[in-house]
Amino acid sequence: MPVRELNRQQTWLLPPTLDELIPDDHPVRFVASVVDSLGQAMWEKLGISLNGEPLGAPAYHPRALLGVWLYGFMTGTRSSRKLEAACRDHIPYLWLTGWQHPDHNTLWRFYKEHRAEMRHLFKLTVRTAVNMDLLDIAVQAVDGTKIQANAARDRTYDVRGLQQLLKRTDMAIRELEEQNEAGDDPSPVHLPEKLRQAQFLRAEVKAAMEQLAEEEGHKRVNLTDGDAKLMKSRQGIVAGYNLEAVVSPLKVTDNKKTGVIITGVEAVQEPEDHDQLIPMLEQSEETTGTLADMTLADAGYHSGANLAVCEQRKQMIAMPESQEHRLKNPYHKDNFSYDANTDSYICPIGQTLEFLEMRCIVNKAVRVYGGLGTVCRQCSAFGICTKNRYRGRELLIGHYDAELHRHREWMATDEAKTLYKRRKELVEPAFGIIKEQMGVRRFLLRGWSNIQAEANTLAIAFNLRTLWSVWISWSLEKRRLLVIKIQESGHKISGALSILHSYSNQILSPVQKTLILVTVCKS
Ligand code: SF4
Structure with a gap:
């Protein structure tokens, strides 16, 4: 077989545009169409002005910066430095930014300023899926997974450990100060590096001791990320957070696309799941706008109090007990x-x-x-x-025994057993995709509020992946409908768009709809 000629200096008579290099169904096109569809109201909710400032050097367009972050999270690139490199080297990023090269400082400042508002964008992805009638909201599954914090486990101390560390640090500081003073050299202008580090460590330890004294119920604290807690994960004990998520499956349609949409997400400091059930159910109801008929949860969420609240909410829940073997007695x-x-x-x-007492x-x-x-x-x-022998x-008989008894009876039915079997296939693949394909083995940021924002952005990216997998099976006309739905979901629809929506299926042709839409968007 002959060998093809290799010429790295090949020139083009008619060079292709970047647009020609991106396939029609590439995920970056989907991200761009979502970002470009966001209405003014959604940008305001995110705290982003599209108009920029009248003075100073021109800033990068927020649509480019948001697109880079979302596409980065979708494809497993979450650090601003790696995104900067991608904006120089990778064709999808070059296309997304219009061949501009935002540096990591610009990217980081943008994310830092607006990450707290990402929850609005997360809700928009869920509402868009609901409005497009993609979600089977009748069933949902809830679960939690432990994700390592950006902190080493061995920097977690209890009160005694902190006291011993403080003692050792004080001794080290005294020794270093004595060495400094013993020499004939004049005192340096700046503190020696070792002494500076020791003093920094002492300040960290003192702050951690104060934090432990203030926080009730917490016995240990991590010096690197004070909010991270020791948790048992598959990798052993780690300093981390518990990522809670509620997912609902896509409806089964002709295109045979399967997948789930995250409808509720929260990064919490408690390793146990049972206190998270009701907040997560409330969140998924708020994001979808509907109460799911059936919730599937594992035994970690089981408690009489949770069952009582589910009964009040009229929410069916299939959930085994943690000590089911006792029921066989x-x-x-x-x-x-x-x-x-x-x-x-x-x-x-x-x-x-x-009754005794x-x-x-x-x-x-x-x-x-x-x-x-x-x-x-x-x-x-x-x-x-x-x-x-004596008594x-x-x-x-506890306060919730009646609820526990009713639920036990229902969980013994074939219906409940069949329903519960679906739990694993819904929620566990979602965590698998987040960890394996999106590369989230540990959080990048530190501090609970930053982790919460990171969790929201992860959920947005996850939902965009699912929506993209459906989007590529759609016709061009249906893809345009997505633009309308995103704008509806973002509460942006102007008067003209409302009219467009209410008559869209009866009077206007798809071309007319798109033309009006483009005009309104431009305005
Ligand atoms: S008589 Fe006492 S030991 Fe026997 S079944 Fe009744 S409660 Fe249990």
Whole structure:
């Protein structure tokens, strides 16, 4: 087989434009069409002015800078320095910025100033999917995953560790100061590097000790990222955050595209999930504008209080218990029948357990019912039902036992079991894509509020990936409809656009719709 000629100095008679080098279904085109579709109201919500300042050097267009960040997050480039390099080297970025090369300072300043408002853009991606009738909001799954903070685990200390570190640092500072003073050389203008570092460490330790004293319930603090907490992850114990997410699947359509949209996202400091269930359900209801018929959650979210709130919200939830094996015990308290007339329970053998007292267990009040120890001792179930020889079996009935019992009965049905099987296929691939394809093994920023903004931007990028996978299967006409939906979702629609929308399917042809839309957008 002959070898092709290699000529790196090849010139072009008619050089192609950048636009010709980007395929029609390239994700960068989708990002550009989303950014270009944002209305004035959405830009204002993001705190960005499209008009710039009257004086000074011309600034980069916000559409270019926002596009670079979103495309970067989508494709796993999240650092401003790497984005700067990409804007010089990579054709999609060159096309996105119109062959301009914003440096990392410009990119970082833009993100830093507007990242707190990214939640509006996240909501817009969800609302756009809802308005395009892409989402199956009837079902949603919630889960959390631990993501490492931008901090080393071994810089996490408890009070004792901090005290010892402070002692060592003070000693090191004293030694360094003595060495400085012992020499014949005149005192340097600046502090020696080692001494400066030791003093910096002492200030860090003192600040951490103050933080621990102020925060109730927290026993450890990380010196690099004071908000990161030690959490158990698949990589072992890490200093990190718990990324909570609610996802809903795409509707099954002719194009056979599958995927999920994140409808709620939160980076939290608590490693346990159960306190996050209700806030996450509320958030997904707010972003989608609808209460999902069915929520799927793992045992980490299970609690009587959560079930009670779900009942109040009329929200069905398929969620197993963390200690399901206990339910198989034939002498579980669910197998004792309650007699409301006498406020007592009848055990499987027939003994009556009467109300004894109120007791406080782990800060929760429970009603205690008991029978006769002599009866229990002679019972064939003694040793399984109870091992208490004197008091016999005691039933502890908590405030939410009725809700727990109802939910247990429902979870035993085939319907609930079939529904629950869908949980893994919905939420776990979403975390897989975020970690493997978008490269999020650790957060880049430090501090809870910055992490929260990073989580929102990740969720936007994730949703854009899903929407793009659907977008490439659409006709040009339908792609134009997306522009309208984004503008609707951003509450930007002017009077002309409202009219356009209300009559769009009856009077105007697609070409007319697009022409009006372009005119309005330009205005
Ligand atoms: S041990 Fe006591 S409470 Fe339990 S089944 Fe036997 S008699 Fe009933």
